[in-house]
Amino acid sequence: MGDMQGTEIEVEATNMAHGGESVARLDGRVIFVADAIPGERLRVRVTDDSKPKFWRADTVEVLDASPHRVPHIWAEASVDRDPAQRPGGADYGHIALGQQRVLKAQVLTESLARMAKVDRTVDVEALPGPTDGTGWRTRERLHVAADGSIGPYAARSHRVVAVADLPLAVDRVRDLAPLRESMPGVKSVQVLAPSLGDGARLVIDEQKPTVIRERVGMREFRVDDTGFWQVHAAAAETLTAAVQDAIDPTLFDEKAANLDLYGGVGLLAAAVGDRFGHGVRITTVESDARATEHAAENLADWLGAAVITERVERWARSLADVSASERTRLAAGTVILDPPRSGAGAEVLGAITTVAPAQIVYVSCDPVAFARDVALLAEAGYQLVGLRAFDLFPHTHHVEAVGSFQRA
Incomplete structure (x- = not known):
């Protein structure tokens, strides 16, 4: 560590970074400040000066508050409390809810512009639930x-x-x-x-x-209590509808080799099936064996549904060896992607775009990984033709995006 650890300084926050911290500068050095809002002047305590290009700091006192600052939704996380005693998990809780969504939209828009050279504005849509953004975590x-x-x-x-x-x-x-x-x-x-x-x-x-x-609309899903399921009470239903809307029906072929990658217990594969009927053929790929066991039962309504237990990265390599007839079916197919926070990445996207599916619907929980992958898809000839964003995690910096891609 350097000699600034624990030092208190005055800074002005200028914009919001991905990750929930505001950006400030001191003598040209970037400082990421927790519990701040762009436009505020703050007294902050340096918590990490180990990196040559940036420091991290906690807000100790707000000297000139933003008009968007509100009492923290979680009393123990208030800026009045010792930073070491503030619980994590609500890093936007001091920002008015409407402004939270504005900042999330800016982070997504700026990520797309910087990393993918895509100029796209988006509104972050609220989900059903209490209007103050509480009471959503299941x-x-x-x-x-x-x-x-x-x-x-x-x-x-x-x-x-x-x-x-x-x-x-x-x-x-x-x-x-x-x-x-x-x-x-x-x-x-x-x-x-x-x-x-x-x-x-x-x-x-x-x-x-x-x-x-878990119930989504009229459908039930089996899932482990230790397994993955969307946390917001309305998230599964919201994403089901968003994915259904994101698919262009004129490009959808129910008999093609449709894919649901990182498919979990089959939530989004079922969304496709419910949108296009019981004749849909769709293969879901998921690495967790317990999840695919449940997916097989959850997707039993569709005779054309297949479930594969394998890491998507490894499975994607097999696309290079498919037969000519299977390649034709893949080229007519729709691909649903719902990767972890790190995104799908070059290996998976490269394998998918090599077989040239008709359309791709990408569900992302990380705007920076999503923007990187938008750029990779553009290089492979796929254009972002639709984008929506959802506030699946109110009072946190997280935002969910659903992008639609078609061959340019």
Whole structure:
């Protein structure tokens, strides 16, 4: 570390970076500042000066507040509290909700312009739920300190901090969360409230998974309580509709080799099937064996649905060896992509675009990875023809994008 660690300085935040921190500068050096809003003058404490090109800092005092600053949605994360004791998980909670969406849209727009040379404005759409952006998390992961106390991690650390409430959680999760209990010897506690069933449940550490059921519209999905499912109570239904809308029906061929990559328990493959009928052929590829086991049951309505358990990167390499007839079916196909935060990347996108599908629908939870992949798709001849963004994670910096791509 350098000699600025712990030093307090005055700075002005100029814009919002991807990751939830504002950007400030001191003598030409970039400083990423937590708990700030662009336009504010702040007293900040340097927390990391180890990098030559940028530092990190926590806001200690707001000297000139933005008109968009509001009391933090989570009392314990307030700027009045010692930064080391502020819980993570609500890094936009001090910003008025409408302005949060403006900033998220800017981050997505600026990422596309910088990395993909794409000029595209987008509105971040709200999901159904409380209008103040609380009460949406159906899953909360809490951690247990050495003394057995339970709470979230402090922001940007692995230190457990005490909180009185979980304002982003749905009521059933808030009611069951063991915030005042002690569980010595336990590492983590997940509290979740499936959409089917009356109550919430606790998952202690990585215990043997139990199957729960989630409802999306009129359809039910089997999923492990330890497995992946969208966290926002309205997210699965929102993404189902968004993916259905993003597919150009004039380019869709139900008998083609349609693909659902990083398919999980089959949510988006089912969205395609429900949009285009029971004759749809679609193959979902997912690395988690328990998830594909559930996907096989969740997609049983479609005789043409196939489920493959394999890492998408490895499976994509096999596309180079397909027969001429299969290549024709792939070229007529629609590809749905819902990769992890790191994005699909060059290897997967290169393999997909080599077989030249009719259209690609890309669901992204990271604007920078998405913008990088928009550029890769453009190089391969695929143009971004549609883009929507959704506020799946209110009071955090995260934003979900759904992009549609067609051959240019």
